[in-house]
Amino acid sequence: MTFDVVVDVQLRPGIADPQGATIERALPALGFEGVRGVGVGKSIRFTVEADDEAGARALVQDMCDRFLTNPVIEDATVSLRAAQTAG
């Protein structure tokens, strides 16, 4: 089976996020008030082949732990679903 995967990588709580802080400071200059807690991360999208959803999740989790994130400073949230097959 093919699965569509999105890995959302965000800095862990307590890790300085100067990009988020800078965006948060800039928003009021454009008239956007009341915005708090801006965090800048990255989104990694791909498809993966696996026998079933559990297998796909295990594979993606291993990728996150060993490569896609640095667990010292980053957390990952994995979104995964079976790809729509054509026809």
Add this chain to the structure above:
Amino acid sequence: MAADIAVIRFPGTNCEFDVVEALGSVGATGRVVFHDETSLGVADAVVVAGGFAHGDYLRPGAIARFSPIMDAVRSFAEQGGPVLGICNGFQVLTEAHLLPGALQKNAGLKFRCGEATLRVETARSAITNRATVGDLLRIPINHFEGNYTCDDDTLAELRADDRIVVRYVDNPNGSVDDIAGICNAGRNVVGLMPHPERAMHELLGSTDGRVMFESLLSAAGVDLSPIG
């Protein structure tokens, strides 16, 4: 015979020839070793030079860590060989888990480029064994992601084991505990954010990098007496 130092070069490394030049000025031979090689050759020490290995894609050092040469660097380090990672090289060594912690973006979102004053915190490391605790060294910095961070347990361990090698006198990037460089438990692997290879000639503003490279040679067992 001059000491032979392997200087690791990934695609995007840009400080390797500065390091070779610096090593030459302390009587050693720097030999550039490309990332896709699997052997360091007969090396007395290893320097992982600065730059932007693999474009810093994903995270600085994240892809470099898997380069073929890193297995050889790991074995060399595990056998006690002196390994110095400078700037991006420090990031590579943390990603490779040869050193603890991580380097995050500088506090204040500023790329920092200028001279920093470092205080030598221990003389028991591969780059400070010829220095004295309390020595102040003027060494250039040039980085965007030099803000050293680690969990509280790791920091406590680094302090307790005297593994913080140098601290910034005036913290330029937000690093926890003003850390500019650390070493591993074996004290042979050192990560350093500033660039000692750019502090080798009076003409360039400082010669304080020399003691670090001389220490690296000492750690490699080179007799430095003829250099003076």
